[in-house]
Amino acid sequence: MPNVREIAEEIVAREGGFVNDPDDPGGATKHGVTLATLRRLGIDVNRDTRIDLADVKALTPGQAVEIYLEHYFKAPGIAGLPEVIQASVFDMYVNAGGNAVKILQRLLTEMGFPCEADGEIGPATIRAALAAYEAAPGHLADAYGIARRNYYYALADKRPASRKFARSRDGGKGGWIKRAEEFISPKYRLTDAQHRARVAAWG
Numbered sequence: 001m002p003n004v005r006e007i008a009e010e011i012v013a014r015e016g017g018f019v020n021d022p023d024d025p026g027g028a029t030k031h032g033v034t035l036a037t038l039r040r041l042g043i044d045v046n047r048d049t050r051i052d053l054a055d056v057k058a059l060t061p062g063q064a065v066e067i068y069l070e071h072y073f074k075a076p077g078i079a080g081l082p083e084v085i086q087a088s089v090f091d092m093y094v095n096a097g098g099n100a101v102k103i104l105q106r107l108l109t110e111m112g113f114p115c116e117a118d119g120e121i122g123p124a125t126i127r128a129a130l131a132a133y134e135a136a137p138g139h140l141a142d143a144y145g146i147a148r149r150n151y152y153y154a155l156a157d158k159r160p161a162s163r164k165f166a167r168s169r170d171g172g173k174g175g176w177i178k179r180a181e182e183f184i185s186p187k188y189r190l191t192d193a194q195h196r197a198r199v200a201a202w203g
Contacts, residue, residue: 072093111143
């Protein structure tokens with residue numbers, strides 16, 4: 001398994017450069033870091049005393065990696081979770097914030113290890129995750145990855161503008177689905193036909 005820094009570097013490489021897609025609720029983004037994130041963290045990239053679009057454009061890959069390590073891995077406490085799910089939860093946290101943890105918490109509860117779905121990694125969540133891993137060490141990572149995939153599909157079900165992130169222009173898997181399936185064993189990845197059947201109702 002790659003170390004945490006390598007995972008952060010992979011996320012930055014995947015996210016790419018500056019994007020300001022009107023259909024993306026995150027708004028202006030570079031290397032996956034949004035303007036809202038910079039403002040929330042108080043990071044003035046170009047040091048002009050304002051945090052605005054210019055700061056997003058000025059963000060370097062190295063700065064983005066450090067933001068991810070500090071604020072999306074260390075601060076939420078992902079290191080306390082079983083190692084087999086750390087990479088996937090980290091990747092999802094970058095994409096969905098506290099929802100990444102809520103997905104895990106709901107999954108743990110469904111597996112018989114209840115914890116409150118509050119989006120925070122506290123002692124109860126860590127205990128539940130460790131117990132779930134002990135009970136099903138070969139399945140927890142796949143189960144979380146599948147739960148991520150289901151979250152993306154459900155989000156696109158409810159929000160038509162987000163469907164282009166879950167389904168490509170040719171009807172195949174979009175970036176969101178491919179992203180989730182990177183952390184799922186090949187045998188649990190959907191075939192192209194299964195994916196197309198899942199999204200058929202979108203028209």
